Amino acid sequence: MSDTVRCGPYVCGIDAALDVVSGKWKGLILWELVEHGTLRFAQLRRGLPGVSEKMLTQHLREMEQDGLVRRQVYAEVPPRVEYSLTEAGAALSAALEPLGDWGRERILREEIALVDHADASRMPRP
Amino acid sequence: MSDTVRCGPYVCGIDAALDVVSGKWKGLILWELVEHGTLRFAQLRRGLPGVSEKMLTQHLREMEQDGLVRRQVYAEVPPRVEYSLTEAGAALSAALEPLGDWGRERILREEIALVDHADASRMPRP
DNA sequence: CTGTATCCACAAGGATACTG
Protein backbone atom coordinates (compact mmCIF):
# COMPACT_ATOMS: atom_id res chain seq x y z
CA MET A 1 0.00 0.00 0.00
CA SER A 2 3.07 2.18 0.42
CA ASP A 3 2.68 4.96 2.91
CA THR A 4 -0.19 7.38 2.71
CA VAL A 5 1.59 10.00 4.76
CA ARG A 6 -0.86 11.85 6.92
CA CYS A 7 0.45 15.39 6.80
CA GLY A 8 0.78 18.25 9.18
CA PRO A 9 1.52 20.82 10.25
CA TYR A 10 -1.98 21.51 11.41
CA VAL A 11 -3.17 25.03 11.90
CA CYS A 12 -5.70 24.01 14.51
CA GLY A 13 -7.11 20.94 16.17
CA ILE A 14 -10.07 20.78 13.80
CA ASP A 15 -7.67 20.08 10.99
CA ALA A 16 -5.92 17.32 12.82
CA ALA A 17 -9.22 15.69 13.69
CA LEU A 18 -10.87 16.06 10.30
CA ASP A 19 -7.78 14.65 8.66
CA VAL A 20 -8.33 11.46 10.60
CA VAL A 21 -12.06 11.03 9.99
CA SER A 22 -12.10 12.11 6.37
CA GLY A 23 -12.62 9.13 4.18
CA LYS A 24 -15.81 7.78 2.81
CA TRP A 25 -16.38 5.14 5.49
CA LYS A 26 -14.43 6.23 8.53
CA GLY A 27 -17.37 7.87 10.25
CA LEU A 28 -19.43 4.72 9.84
CA ILE A 29 -16.61 2.44 10.93
CA LEU A 30 -16.26 4.44 14.11
CA TRP A 31 -19.98 4.26 14.63
CA GLU A 32 -20.15 0.52 14.10
CA LEU A 33 -17.34 -0.09 16.55
CA VAL A 34 -18.90 2.16 19.14
CA GLU A 35 -22.21 0.34 18.82
CA HIS A 36 -20.91 -3.22 18.77
CA GLY A 37 -17.64 -2.91 20.64
CA THR A 38 -15.68 -5.57 18.80
CA LEU A 39 -16.24 -6.76 15.26
CA ARG A 40 -14.63 -9.12 12.81
CA PHE A 41 -13.76 -8.05 9.29
CA ALA A 42 -16.82 -9.64 7.71
CA GLN A 43 -19.17 -8.24 10.35
CA LEU A 44 -17.83 -4.76 9.76
CA ARG A 45 -18.25 -5.33 6.06
CA ARG A 46 -21.90 -6.25 6.48
CA GLY A 47 -22.47 -3.13 8.56
CA LEU A 48 -21.17 -0.93 5.74
CA PRO A 49 -23.35 -1.78 2.75
CA GLY A 50 -21.54 -1.00 -0.46
CA VAL A 51 -18.00 -0.88 0.84
CA SER A 52 -15.42 -2.83 -1.12
CA GLU A 53 -12.91 -5.10 0.58
CA LYS A 54 -10.13 -2.88 -0.58
CA MET A 55 -11.59 0.28 0.88
CA LEU A 56 -12.45 -1.37 4.16
CA THR A 57 -8.93 -2.75 4.54
CA GLN A 58 -7.40 0.55 3.54
CA HIS A 59 -9.47 2.60 5.96
CA LEU A 60 -8.91 0.15 8.79
CA ARG A 61 -5.15 0.24 8.23
CA GLU A 62 -5.11 4.00 8.27
CA MET A 63 -7.21 4.16 11.40
CA GLU A 64 -4.89 1.62 12.99
CA GLN A 65 -1.89 3.77 12.10
CA ASP A 66 -3.66 6.78 13.52
CA GLY A 67 -4.15 4.92 16.76
CA LEU A 68 -7.94 4.83 16.58
CA VAL A 69 -8.46 1.14 16.03
CA ARG A 70 -6.96 -1.95 17.61
CA ARG A 71 -6.41 -4.96 15.38
CA GLN A 72 -6.33 -8.33 17.10
CA VAL A 73 -5.15 -11.21 14.93
CA TYR A 74 -5.78 -14.78 16.02
CA ALA A 75 -3.42 -17.39 14.57
CA GLU A 76 -6.17 -19.83 13.68
CA VAL A 77 -7.54 -21.66 10.68
CA PRO A 78 -9.75 -20.24 9.35
CA PRO A 79 -8.18 -16.88 10.22
CA ARG A 80 -9.93 -14.53 12.59
CA VAL A 81 -9.27 -10.82 13.06
CA GLU A 82 -11.10 -8.59 15.48
CA TYR A 83 -11.31 -4.84 15.42
CA SER A 84 -12.11 -2.57 18.31
CA LEU A 85 -11.58 1.03 19.33
CA THR A 86 -8.55 2.21 21.24
CA GLU A 87 -8.94 4.81 23.97
CA ALA A 88 -8.15 7.53 21.48
CA GLY A 89 -10.74 6.09 19.11
CA ALA A 90 -13.36 6.03 21.81
CA ALA A 91 -12.50 9.60 22.78
CA LEU A 92 -12.82 10.63 19.16
CA SER A 93 -16.23 9.02 18.92
CA ALA A 94 -17.32 10.90 21.99
CA ALA A 95 -16.01 14.14 20.51
CA LEU A 96 -17.98 13.36 17.38
CA GLU A 97 -21.32 13.17 19.14
CA PRO A 98 -22.25 16.87 19.06
CA LEU A 99 -21.40 16.77 15.39
CA GLY A 100 -23.73 13.84 14.95
CA ASP A 101 -26.53 15.75 16.64
CA TRP A 102 -25.95 18.68 14.33
CA GLY A 103 -26.00 16.33 11.37
CA ARG A 104 -29.33 14.83 12.37
CA GLU A 105 -30.83 18.29 12.58
CA ARG A 106 -29.38 19.05 9.20
CA ILE A 107 -31.07 16.00 7.74
CA LEU A 108 -34.40 17.20 9.08
CA ARG A 109 -33.87 20.67 7.63
CA GLU A 110 -32.94 19.16 4.28
CA GLU A 111 -36.06 17.05 4.09
CA ILE A 112 -38.24 20.03 4.84
CA ALA A 113 -36.44 22.00 2.18
CA LEU A 114 -36.85 19.17 -0.31
CA VAL A 115 -40.56 18.96 0.32
CA ASP A 116 -40.88 22.72 0.03
CA HIS A 117 -39.17 22.77 -3.32
CA ALA A 118 -41.01 19.85 -4.85
CA ASP A 119 -44.63 20.33 -3.85
CA ALA A 120 -45.85 21.72 -0.59
CA SER A 121 -48.90 19.44 -0.50
CA ARG A 122 -48.39 15.75 0.23
CA MET A 123 -45.40 13.63 -0.59
CA PRO A 124 -45.28 9.96 0.34
CA ARG A 125 -41.82 9.28 1.73
CA PRO A 126 -40.91 5.61 1.15
CA MET B 1 -18.99 24.65 -11.71
CA SER B 2 -22.14 22.69 -12.53
CA ASP B 3 -23.86 21.18 -9.55
CA THR B 4 -21.85 19.27 -7.04
CA VAL B 5 -24.84 17.40 -5.71
CA ARG B 6 -24.37 16.74 -2.01
CA CYS B 7 -25.77 13.27 -1.64
CA GLY B 8 -27.72 11.40 0.93
CA PRO B 9 -29.26 9.31 2.17
CA TYR B 10 -27.20 9.49 5.29
CA VAL B 11 -26.94 6.53 7.58
CA CYS B 12 -26.31 8.69 10.60
CA GLY B 13 -25.80 12.30 11.58
CA ILE B 14 -22.02 11.97 11.54
CA ASP B 15 -22.19 11.36 7.82
CA ALA B 16 -24.35 14.36 7.16
CA ALA B 17 -22.02 16.56 9.16
CA LEU B 18 -18.75 15.23 7.81
CA ASP B 19 -20.08 15.63 4.31
CA VAL B 20 -20.41 19.33 4.92
CA VAL B 21 -17.02 19.94 6.54
CA SER B 22 -14.96 17.69 4.29
CA GLY B 23 -12.89 19.76 1.96
CA LYS B 24 -9.38 20.95 2.37
CA TRP B 25 -10.22 24.38 3.74
CA LYS B 26 -13.68 24.21 5.18
CA GLY B 27 -12.56 23.65 8.73
CA LEU B 28 -10.31 26.69 8.54
CA ILE B 29 -12.95 28.84 6.87
CA LEU B 30 -15.35 28.06 9.67
CA TRP B 31 -12.65 28.85 12.20
CA GLU B 32 -11.79 32.18 10.58
CA LEU B 33 -15.41 33.25 10.48
CA VAL B 34 -15.97 32.26 14.08
CA GLU B 35 -12.94 34.26 15.16
CA HIS B 36 -13.55 37.38 13.11
CA GLY B 37 -17.30 37.34 12.64
CA THR B 38 -17.45 38.90 9.21
CA LEU B 39 -14.76 38.86 6.57
CA ARG B 40 -14.32 39.98 3.00
CA PHE B 41 -13.05 37.67 0.31
CA ALA B 42 -9.50 38.97 0.41
CA GLN B 43 -9.35 38.90 4.19
CA LEU B 44 -10.47 35.30 4.20
CA ARG B 45 -7.86 34.59 1.57
CA ARG B 46 -5.13 36.06 3.71
CA GLY B 47 -6.25 33.95 6.64
CA LEU B 48 -5.84 30.75 4.60
CA PRO B 49 -2.24 30.78 3.41
CA GLY B 50 -1.88 28.73 0.28
CA VAL B 51 -5.48 28.62 -0.81
CA SER B 52 -6.18 29.44 -4.44
CA GLU B 53 -8.94 31.80 -5.50
CA LYS B 54 -10.73 28.98 -7.19
CA MET B 55 -10.76 26.73 -4.15
CA LEU B 56 -11.83 29.51 -1.83
CA THR B 57 -14.71 30.46 -4.11
CA GLN B 58 -15.70 26.86 -4.57
CA HIS B 59 -15.72 26.07 -0.89
CA LEU B 60 -17.57 29.25 -0.04
CA ARG B 61 -20.24 28.47 -2.62
CA GLU B 62 -20.72 24.99 -1.28
CA MET B 63 -20.93 26.22 2.26
CA GLU B 64 -23.43 28.82 1.16
CA GLN B 65 -25.54 26.15 -0.51
CA ASP B 66 -25.31 24.08 2.64
CA GLY B 67 -26.63 27.00 4.62
CA LEU B 68 -23.50 27.51 6.70
CA VAL B 69 -22.34 30.80 5.29
CA ARG B 70 -24.11 34.04 4.46
CA ARG B 71 -22.89 35.98 1.44
CA GLN B 72 -23.57 39.70 1.44
CA VAL B 73 -22.88 41.45 -1.84
CA TYR B 74 -22.60 45.23 -1.98
CA ALA B 75 -23.28 46.82 -5.33
CA GLU B 76 -20.29 49.10 -5.24
CA VAL B 77 -17.21 49.89 -7.23
CA PRO B 78 -14.82 48.40 -6.41
CA PRO B 79 -16.99 45.40 -5.49
CA ARG B 80 -17.29 44.28 -1.92
CA VAL B 81 -18.52 40.95 -0.61
CA GLU B 82 -18.78 39.98 3.01
CA TYR B 83 -19.01 36.51 4.43
CA SER B 84 -20.36 35.50 7.80
CA LEU B 85 -21.78 32.44 9.50
CA THR B 86 -25.46 31.65 9.52
CA GLU B 87 -27.05 30.23 12.65
CA ALA B 88 -26.53 26.74 11.33
CA GLY B 89 -22.91 27.57 10.62
CA ALA B 90 -22.39 28.88 14.12
CA ALA B 91 -24.06 25.80 15.56
CA LEU B 92 -21.79 23.63 13.47
CA SER B 93 -18.74 25.45 14.74
CA ALA B 94 -19.89 24.90 18.29
CA ALA B 95 -20.44 21.21 17.57
CA LEU B 96 -16.93 21.09 16.17
CA GLU B 97 -15.27 22.27 19.36
CA PRO B 98 -14.93 18.93 21.13
CA LEU B 99 -13.42 17.63 17.93
CA GLY B 100 -10.95 20.48 17.95
CA ASP B 101 -9.95 19.62 21.51
CA TRP B 102 -9.40 16.02 20.52
CA GLY B 103 -7.33 17.15 17.56
CA ARG B 104 -5.08 19.30 19.70
CA GLU B 105 -4.41 16.35 21.97
CA ARG B 106 -3.68 14.27 18.93
CA ILE B 107 -1.10 16.79 17.76
CA LEU B 108 0.64 16.53 21.12
CA ARG B 109 0.63 12.74 20.96
CA GLU B 110 2.02 12.86 17.42
CA GLU B 111 4.92 15.07 18.35
CA ILE B 112 5.86 12.83 21.21
CA ALA B 113 5.68 9.84 18.91
CA LEU B 114 7.80 11.62 16.32
CA VAL B 115 10.50 12.42 18.83
CA ASP B 116 10.43 8.84 20.09
CA HIS B 117 10.93 7.44 16.64
CA ALA B 118 13.65 9.79 15.51
CA ASP B 119 16.03 10.02 18.43
CA ALA B 120 15.03 10.02 22.04
CA SER B 121 17.74 12.52 23.00
CA ARG B 122 17.37 16.14 21.93
CA MET B 123 15.69 17.45 18.82
CA PRO B 124 15.49 21.15 18.09
CA ARG B 125 11.99 21.85 16.77
CA PRO B 126 12.16 24.84 14.37
C1' DC C 1 -11.60 43.67 -5.69
C1' DT C 2 -14.03 39.51 -6.50
C1' DG C 3 -14.37 36.47 -8.87
C1' DT C 4 -14.80 32.81 -13.81
C1' DA C 5 -12.69 29.76 -17.20
C1' DT C 6 -9.42 26.30 -18.55
C1' DC C 7 -6.45 22.91 -18.24
C1' DC C 8 -3.85 19.59 -15.61
C1' DA C 9 -1.91 16.35 -11.94
C1' DC C 10 -2.69 13.35 -8.60
C1' DA C 11 -5.09 10.90 -5.10
C1' DA C 12 -9.29 8.68 -3.66
C1' DG C 13 -12.37 5.39 -4.62
C1' DG C 14 -14.32 1.20 -7.14
C1' DA C 15 -14.44 -3.60 -9.79
C1' DT C 16 -12.59 -7.74 -10.28
C1' DA C 17 -9.60 -11.56 -9.72
C1' DC C 18 -6.61 -14.05 -6.97
C1' DT C 19 -4.02 -15.92 -2.38
C1' DG C 20 -2.44 -17.73 2.46
Next chain:
DNA sequence: CAGTATCCTTGTGGATACAG
Protein backbone atom coordinates in the same frame (compact mmCIF):
# COMPACT_ATOMS: atom_id res chain seq x y z
C1' DC D 1 -12.01 -15.83 6.34
C1' DA D 2 -9.37 -12.00 5.56
C1' DG D 3 -7.20 -10.04 2.95
C1' DT D 4 -3.60 -8.50 -1.83
C1' DA D 5 -2.94 -7.15 -6.50
C1' DT D 6 -4.30 -4.93 -10.45
C1' DC D 7 -6.46 -1.87 -13.34
C1' DC D 8 -9.55 1.78 -14.16
C1' DT D 9 -12.73 5.87 -13.36
C1' DT D 10 -13.75 9.86 -10.96
C1' DG D 11 -13.19 13.68 -7.96
C1' DT D 12 -10.47 17.07 -5.70
C1' DG D 13 -7.37 20.43 -5.67
C1' DG D 14 -3.85 23.57 -8.01
C1' DA D 15 -1.82 27.07 -11.73
C1' DT D 16 -2.68 30.37 -14.70
C1' DA D 17 -5.08 33.64 -17.37
C1' DC D 18 -8.71 36.57 -17.90
C1' DA D 19 -13.29 39.36 -16.83
C1' DG D 20 -16.98 42.51 -14.56
